[in-house]
Amino acid sequence: MSAARVGVLALQGGVAEHERMLAGLGAAPVPVRSAAHLVGLDALVIPGGESSVLDRLLDVAGLREPLLEVVGGGLPTLGTCAGLVLLAARVENPAPGQGSLGVLDVTVRRNAFGRQVDSVETWASWRVPGGPDRIRAAAIRAPEVLDVGPGVEVVSTMAVDGVDRVVGVRCGAVLAISLHPELTGDLTAHETLLAQVRSDAPALTR
Known part of the structure; x- marks a missing residue:
């Protein structure tokens, strides 16, 4: 069986780190900088970075509509940190002019865990069948999921000041987390x- 071709949106953010992780798992990472790079992919990663910058760069690269087509069409997709914001239907505190792809029926708040100097590395719960009970969590100016729509499953929470905050959701072929797994490994x-x-793990029904 040939290696899965996994695109990594390569406009800004932790692109190389995600590519190394995917390669280490036997996948073939493909940097995505134009619509042509989306052709023939088996999956897609939208990495962390600055969500408002990524949103603007989608239009510069002509990628907004092509991404909506492939992600909305069921391409398995992982969004991390800013990737979660980009996938969300609603952003509570957008930067001026900031939009999103709107493919994931959740409301998020950007930078919910404070400034970069307030970054934390801890553990978060993990509730995907067949996986571990917890994951190593690095939260750097991370978004928080405030509410989820029908069909969206909460798969990860992180305790902050004694309160479990939602940092991972899944719906259909889309998995999105607030965290930076490329930093924790x-x-x-x-x-x-x-x-x-x-x-091996069927997607949840939308």
């Missing part, structure tokens, strides 16, 4: 994405 989210490509 935790492979769980990427393994979950690749398992869906192999159909």
Whole structure:
């Protein structure tokens, strides 16, 4: 069986780190900088970075509509940190002019865990069948999921000041987390994405 071709949106953010993680799991990472790079992919990663910058760069690269087509069409997709914001239907505190792809029926708040100096590394719960009970969590100016729509499953929470905050959701072929697994080296989210490509773990029904 040939290696899964996994695109990594390569406009800004932790692109190389995600590519190394995917390659280490036997996948073939493909940097995505134009619509042509989306052709023939088995999955897609939208990495962390600055969500408002990524949103603007989608239009510069002509990628907004092509991404909506492939992600909305069921391409297994993992969004991390800013990737979660980009996928969300609603952003509570957008930057001026900021939009999103709107493919995931959730409301998020950007930078919910404070400034970069308030970054934390801890543990978060993980509730995807077949995976571990917890994952290593790095939250850097991370978004929080405030509410979820019908069919969206909460798959990860992180305790902050004694309160469990939602940092991971899944719906259909889309998995999105607030965290930076490329910084902790935790492979769980990427393994979950690749398992869906192999159909070892069926996608949730939208």
